Amino acid sequence: MPKVTEAHRAERREQILLAAARCFARDGFHATSMDTVIAEAGLSAGAVYGYYRGKDELIEAAAGRAVELLGDVLPVVAAAPSPAALVEQLLGLVTEVADRLGFDPTRIAVLAWGESVRNPRVREPVARAYTAIRAHMAEAVRHWQRDGRMAADADPEEVAKVLFGLLPGFIVQRQLIGDVHPDRYAAALRALTGGAGTG
Amino acid sequence: MPKVTEAHRAERREQILLAAARCFARDGFHATSMDTVIAEAGLSAGAVYGYYRGKDELIEAAAGRAVELLGDVLPVVAAAPSPAALVEQLLGLVTEVADRLGFDPTRIAVLAWGESVRNPRVREPVARAYTAIRAHMAEAVRHWQRDGRMAADADPEEVAKVLFGLLPGFIVQRQLIGDVHPDRYAAALRALTGGAGTG
Amino acid sequence: MPKVTEAHRAERREQILLAAARCFARDGFHATSMDTVIAEAGLSAGAVYGYYRGKDELIEAAAGRAVELLGDVLPVVAAAPSPAALVEQLLGLVTEVADRLGFDPTRIAVLAWGESVRNPRVREPVARAYTAIRAHMAEAVRHWQRDGRMAADADPEEVAKVLFGLLPGFIVQRQLIGDVHPDRYAAALRALTGGAGTG
Amino acid sequence: MPKVTEAHRAERREQILLAAARCFARDGFHATSMDTVIAEAGLSAGAVYGYYRGKDELIEAAAGRAVELLGDVLPVVAAAPSPAALVEQLLGLVTEVADRLGFDPTRIAVLAWGESVRNPRVREPVARAYTAIRAHMAEAVRHWQRDGRMAADADPEEVAKVLFGLLPGFIVQRQLIGDVHPDRYAAALRALTGGAGTG
DNA sequence: AATGAATGAGCGTTCATTCAT
DNA sequence: AATGAATGAACGCTCATTCAT
Secondary structure (H helix, E strand, O other): OOOOOHHHHHHHHHHHHHHHHHHHHHHOOOOOOHHHHHHHHOOOHHHHHHHOOOHHHHHHHHHHHHHHHHHHHHHHHHOOOOHHHHHHHHHHHHHHHHHHHOOOHHHHHHHHHHHHOOOHHHHHHHHHHHHHHHHHHHHHHHHHHHOOOOOOOOOHHHHHHHHHHHHHHHHHHHHHOOOOOHHHHHHHHHHHOOOOOOO | OOHHHHHHHHHHHHHHHHHHHHHHHHHOOOOOOHHHHHHHHOOOHHHHHHHOOOHHHHHHHHHHHHHHHHHHHHHHHHOOOOHHHHHHHHHHHHHHHHHHHOOOHHHHHHHHHHHHOOOHHHHHHHHHHHHHHHHHHHHHHHHHHHOOOOOOOOOHHHHHHHHHHHHHHHHHHHHHOOOOOHHHHHHHHHHHOOOOOOO | OOHHHHHHHHHHHHHHHHHHHHHHHHHOOOOOOHHHHHHHHOOOHHHHHHHOOOHHHHHHHHHHHHHHHHHHHHHHHHOOOOHHHHHHHHHHHHHHHHHHHOOOHHHHHHHHHHHHOOOHHHHHHHHHHHHHHHHHHHHHHHHHHHOOOOOOOOOHHHHHHHHHHHHHHHHHHHHHOOOOOHHHHHHHHHHHOOOOOOO | OOOOOHHHHHHHHHHHHHHHHHHHHHHOOOOOOHHHHHHHHOOOHHHHHHHOOOHHHHHHHHHHHHHHHHHHHHHHHHOOOOHHHHHHHHHHHHHHHHHHHOOOHHHHHHHHHHHHOOOHHHHHHHHHHHHHHHHHHHHHHHHHHHOOOOOOOOOHHHHHHHHHHHHHHHHHHHHHOOOOOHHHHHHHHHHHOOOOOOO
């Protein structure tokens, strides 16, 4: 099979990445062997290693991918009418993508947090993506302050940290306990924030 | 040979568990070899295996221990005068214990979440501990509702989930980004909850 | 499609062989991957395998080639006026060809000796070439005996072995230590052989 | 099997080294798999890796060992009465040790030369050992010059190189062709050196 | 004739665990 | 009870070779 298009190469990379992500989401990074990923991808060992340098790169790619999808909603985040609306939208997104992607990105996210403890190559891109989201949330907070919906003396960056923190808070409970739902979570947040905001 | 020996056994188990926890917090569960734990404990392989059945049991024990310390503050949780006060107290506790224990329990917590994805023996005790905290938080919510500080129609269990979620939210940012502080986090939460509550 | 195509085939084989020889001389047989040879030849994997059955055949061909060039001087050998002259001529040849060939045949020779330990397909042609040279050296010895320059009771075949042995002796020191020079080596040999012989 | 003496450790290292050397002498460095060495040593993989860091270290150790035995005769070398006597003694030694060691050190030496092309960790100790022998040979040459048995204007270091070179010359023919014998080689050398010398 | 992506057997190595002492 | 040398299954990965195009 000679000379193959760049598009075909990208497709193969995607095929392998998704296979790896499915395996990781199922068994965790370390309990997943390359043989398992290789079988899941329906390829040979050599083929997989032709597209990724090794297991580490696959872990980094899967972690990056799981976090990437948050980037899709950055504009929406900055324009959210209220904290609860913002969170509801994000949680909805996070909950819904599993089918579209073929794996649960929140499981990979949780694995990625654990891996981050010792692996900067996982931690740094994740930290960067999260920092970007927080910046957009801070932007939203500033809107709310201008609208008079939030105390003007609050530090927008710090409020954004709390808002952002609701996301991992939801994910941890979703993965460990399983009894959380985006809309009920948002409703409770609305109760907590004094019911202010219309979104 | 009862009591004395039993106490000795417990001491040795503690010595090994703390050694393992230090290693895990430093390198993660899977990058920590039993040899490393054995060296850190200052014992022989055989000795360690005399007290724990294997690495998995050590991981489960370390995860359990990291989560256990939250049990100390259950009464305080239920009596907290406001969401922000509650969260401030918990985050303060969580931030402070690292020195006392010789390892950072929030690092182990993050590792435990990752491990929970595939290992019910880690997930279940953690989930149980978290559920217990949430129950106490729901109790606090009910107090606030009785005091008129919170909308009476809010579901206390759901509000508790949000409150509890602030904890992992803080921990994830602490571990991955590192720019969060208990008091500033609580202050931002206070701004978000409309400044209601004085505690 | 005879002649032209046959010439083209021979050219391609030569191009591949020289590429392989350069790689082998640089990195050794086993640390050279086929990919490296293929890249050095500027061809594709399939093309290289169209001309050589595999890596082993390439090793055998390179070893053969490194040894072949000694065949050029067989007539000179038989006519040498003295041991020292003979050796000087051979060492000079051996030292000089590296540039002409694009690789150092003495490096390949050393590699070939190592490979000979287990691979008769390398050993046999090399052994045959060396035996041929020794036969010509024995011829020279007989000349010297007839001329009265060497004891008549010496076994020419055995003396030839010693003379031939000076060659690998030089090469080993050249490759491992690097402080030997053909003319100084020949001069020392002249001192050792009692200064007999003027050539 | 707890606490074992240093002597026992040394024995095990020797057992493994000899097993590796036998395998290497039989099949070459690269065609010998660690599994083969492990089986030959009668141990498990883990045990072997407890004594040697890996295959490379085993190769280096085997090469070193094959060359070491020449160190035993350094004093004898310096005192040799004639070139032929010197060479005869060395070749005799080299030929005889195979049984004592359980492997043919000249096969390993040839492999080591090949490996030296690209591996300084093999080349350097071998080069050092050879340089040491040459220094002793130069000493012998100086004796012969003082005795009037050799031209006073010859460079002893250069003559030593030629003398030393007889060794690899013998070994190469022994391994590739197999028709050389220490005493006949020495006799031929005696003929070549003008029969001078009584040794 | 030429391509190069794909193959897959086999490699060197690790490490949780055992058990003779 | 304690030791630590020994075990061996399983891992991640390489690379000589093939064959559909």
